[in-house]
Amino acid sequence: METLAVMLAVSFVGLAALHLYWAFGGTFGMSAALPQVDGAPLFTPRLVGTVALAFLFAGFALIALVLGFGAGSASVIVPCAEFFGFAVGGVLVLRAVGEFRYVGFFKRVKGSKFAVYDTWLFSPFCLLAGGAFLALAVGGA
Structure with a gap:
């Protein structure tokens, strides 16, 4: 379980760093x-939202580490981490399924650069990471 927790933590710290890079002017990968629809993004990310996502992803990394290394602890931290592990896992699996239009495995709008990356990278990552969080949460319960 420790290896799984470290892999999740590294992944989400990387995502947090990428979002901070974007928040402060970086453009690589944006x-x-x-x-996108007709080559134009559906929305323009704002600084506050992008930084908030970075902190959220860093929180996901922390939850993964607590779940992976905190088992056996009598602390109140581990039961809270288990709850958040189930929540994060569920949200990530739902993200992989998508909202049936622009995002997820069952999206209808295809053909954009985002849609290709979403099909082959983003959604599979969310499905695997969601399953890993659920496994860590079950392992701690």
Whole structure:
């Protein structure tokens, strides 16, 4: 379980760093990161939202580490981490399924750069990471 926790933590710290890079002006990878219609992004990310996502992803990394290394602890931290592990896992699996239009395995709008990356990278990552969080949460219960 420790290896799984470290892999999740490294992945989400990387995602947090990428979002901070974007928040403060970086552009690498941005064209593939936003859903598009007719070549235009569906929305323009704002600084506050992008930084908030970075902190959320860093929180996911922390939850993974607590779940992976905190088992056996009598602390109240581990039961809270188990709850959050189930929540994060569920949200990530739902993200992989998608909202049936622009995002997820069952999206209808295809053909954009985002749609290709979403099909082959983003959604599979969310499905695997969601399953890993659920496994860590079950392992700690």
